[in-house]
Amino acid sequence: MEDGRWLKRKVDIYLEEWKNKTNKKPLIIRGARQIGKTKAVEKFAEKNYKNFININFVLQDEYRSIFDNGYEVEKIIKNISFINPKYKFEEKNTLIFFDEIQIVPKAATSLKNFKNDGRFDVICSGSLMGINYQEIESNAVGNKEDYDMKSMDFEEFLWAKGYSYEQVDDIFKYMKEVKPLPTVMFDKLSELFRDYIIVGGMPEIVKQYVEQNNFSGILDAQRQIIRDYEEDITKYAVGLDKTKILNVYRKIPVFLSNENKKFFITKVEKNARSNQYVGVVDWLKNSGIINISYCLEEPSLPLKGHYNPDNFRLYFMDTGLLIGALDDEAQLDLRNNKNMNTCKGAIFENIVGDMLVKAGYELFFYKDEKGHLEMDFFVRDINSLIPVEVKSNDGATVSLNNLIGKDKYVDIRYGIKLANKNIGYNGKFYTFPYFLTFLLKRWLS
Secondary structure, three states, X not given: OHHHOOOOOHHHHHHHXXXXXXOOOOEEEEEOOOOXXXXXXXXXXXXXXXXXXXXXXXXXXXXXXOOOOOOOHHHHHHHHXXXXXXXXXXXXXXXXXXXXXXXOOHHHHOHHHHHHHOOOEEEEEEEOOOOOHHHHHHHHOOOOEEEEOOOOOHHHHHHHOOOOHHHHHHHHHHHHOOOOOOHHHHHHHHHHHHHHHHHOOOHHHHHHHHHHOOOOOHHHHHHHHHHHXXXXXXXXXXXXXXXXXXXXXXXXXXXXXXXXXXXXXHXXXXXXXXXXXXXXXXXXXXXXXXXXXXXXXXXXXXXXXOEEEEEEEEEEOOHHHHHHHOOHHHHHHHHHOOOOOOOHHHHHHHHHHHHHHHOOOOEEEEEOOOOOOEEOEEEEOOOOEXXXXXXXXXXXXXXXXXXXXOOOOOOEOOEEEEEOOOOEEOOOEEEEEHXXXXXXXXXXX
């Protein structure tokens, strides 16, 4: 782990690139709570700036009034300096960090002036949970750059375990050449991936796991984050029934464990009706704590032109939190026996969806009306729609075979099977081990 305190993250690379831009705009880093936004900015500031003005609107409520007498940069600086005269504002060598911007949406109004002034770099960060982001968007439109941050992906997890960029490139070469990974590489990556499924990508939990090299206390930490998210739901859900949001969030593992996996509002609670839950799922998605996969009405391009917004599956945004939401016996089974038979379909589908989202994909699945043809996910390259089947065992790939090469599905030319199997190609679809999902977009490009 980098310098014993920090986990190397992909946002680090992005921040360095942002700093070196000419005429750069203030940056807003968005994401769910506890995914490492603040620590990433603090690390970046420590490395790159002489002066760091670090203002957290939750922890330092005295700063919430710094915009009350106007949005001119000079007035804001004077107000900050009056609260803390130790802060120094040096042109071209100062980073101003407004953290928890959802508490003070007014801060976004100041970004235009900071951009035009150009003397200081400005980064804002905020939890998406209950954020007045529409207000922030309207206040800062055209005067900011956005970066959506997620919990750690499998590549970042490998970095935390000490693996290098070069070693990841070596793994990718086998994928690019469609050659099986050497046994030692396949076995070790399978073991690490199994740990990643159990631990998840929440930075503090990954840090704890790496430092102690075991799972002690991991379950308690995961459940604490779930409790924190539920507490935030009751705190920030404005204009919606908070109990209904909690009902939906808590039922996700139940629906994922069903064979169909479709989310039915009518089964969330007794006598529940869809019109009572309008906006609830969107609120959870916008908060960054779930991923949604929509059912395609037909498997064809463009993806966004052929899906049903009322037919969807819900996933946890971090598979470690799904593990934390399971019962104690499932936890013990996974940790002690490393037995993925426990809710394995739900776990593998959630982890693949999680990895696809972190790679930049939106999620879509397909199930025909008779239930004869079903596909877990779809991605695309420039010319083709690519079905992705997630196999929790090494069973037959009937749906994948039925989609490929049929005149009916003109956009589908080949497919991808993800399983506990080495790299291969049978003339119709490519087989990759689950753990290579994080490299899929790179491979397709």
